Amino acid sequence: MCNVLQIAKSTFYYEAKDQKTADELTVAIVEIFYKNRKAYGTRKIKAKLHEQGIAVSRRRIGRIMKEQGLVSTYTIAPYNPRKTSCNEATTANVLNREFEQTEAKRFVVSDLTYVKVQNKWHYICVLIDLFNREIVGHSVGPNKDAALVSRAFATVEGDLRHIQWFHTDRGSEFKNEKMDELLETFEIGRSLSMKGCPYDNAVAETPIES
Structure with a gap:
């Protein structure tokens, strides 16, 4: 076979020996990995191999682990459930910049601004009907919170159920x-x-800024 391949016999035996060593190393790594409940990464596997008198780099261990599909449980990021922030809420943009409305109170838009009164900042909330751009509700207060918006709704004349969106x-x-x-x-x-698109609420923000 060496004559056919035109290689020296010493090369063949060296490569065969090297392949056998690689196979044994792979078996050793796989065995250590599963004996330790799939928790060991390259660093700990290298330490275990060292105890067995086998010197090998972490890079080589990592390459063999990748070839064998071995992934340490400590390298898999756990799922951490968390509350969705207001900026990440999945609520859709139903208005979709259709600011010209032909029906009263089909869409009411809102925004806040602030003014300084007697050296203290106060917030103003307005509710605007897109049908005729009328300010149908408003409120003023020292805090920028849901209570401020709720008070604006309390000033709307008529049944609030007439507001569709x-x-x-x-x-x-x-x-x-x-x-x-x-x-x-x-x-x-x-x-x-x-998220981060003020143009989607342009009608409410324009009178506030002016």
């Missing part, structure tokens, strides 16, 4: 448990701007 940005004062309860009570649909 309430659209705002994703600020925490608009997207919270208290507001969800208010909207559910009066059967008002929810619409939120896309």
